[in-house]
Amino acid sequence: MSAAAPDGAAAARPLPPGLRSLVWVVRALTVLGATTLCLVPLLFWLSPDWVRSAGPSIAGIGDHPTVIDERALLLGALASLPGVLLGLAALWQLWQLFGEYGAGRVFGRLSQRHLRGFAWCMLASALLSPLLRAAVGVALTLGNPPGQRLLAFSLSWNDYVGILCGAVLLAVAVVMSEAVRLAEENDGFV
Secondary structure, three states, rough: OOOOEEEEEEOOOOOOOOOOHHHHHHHHHHHHHHHHHHHHHHHOOOOOOHHHHHHHHOOOOEEEEEEOOOHHHHHHHHHHHHHHHHHHHHHHHHHHHHHHHHHHOOOOOOHHHHHHHHHHHHEEEEEEEEHHHHHHHHHHHHHHHHOOOOOOOOOOOOHEEEEEEEEHHHHHHHHHHHHHHHHHHHHHHH
8 A cells, every 4th residue: 555645645756767857848948938928028018119010910900000109008018917927827837747747746636736727727828818919909009099999809720729738738637637536546445
């Protein structure tokens, strides 16, 4: 009979070959991703020229006239904030998940909880992206005269694939959680 940890976490086991180096790579990428998520949007919304050149294509409004004033920059930054926060939450779940993997608790309850949390963040991010792009488009055209303001909603193939990947990852997380529960139940019968 295996000894369960007091919090219900699985006991640490030796890592499968290659997982240890993958843990370090993924954790380094999460730090890089979090740094990028904090810096790039901040620098973007503080640079009117950058917003003027890239903002319309990011928002999916093409060559539609925009007014890049302080209000547009502030509203655009606020519109992109939920995506940044959701991205940071996803990276935190991934950091924690690979911390559990690095400790050898691949099938522990905590690792399954973090996998499920990451999956939910990915699914929410994919669902939210079209709405955030639309909000940025509104922010960039709000200063236009009446009749030239724009609400553009688009769903791209990348959004669709992101939704599918988030849903598949969530299903894998649920199945793995059930497998962990069944394994713990079986250990109790031995």
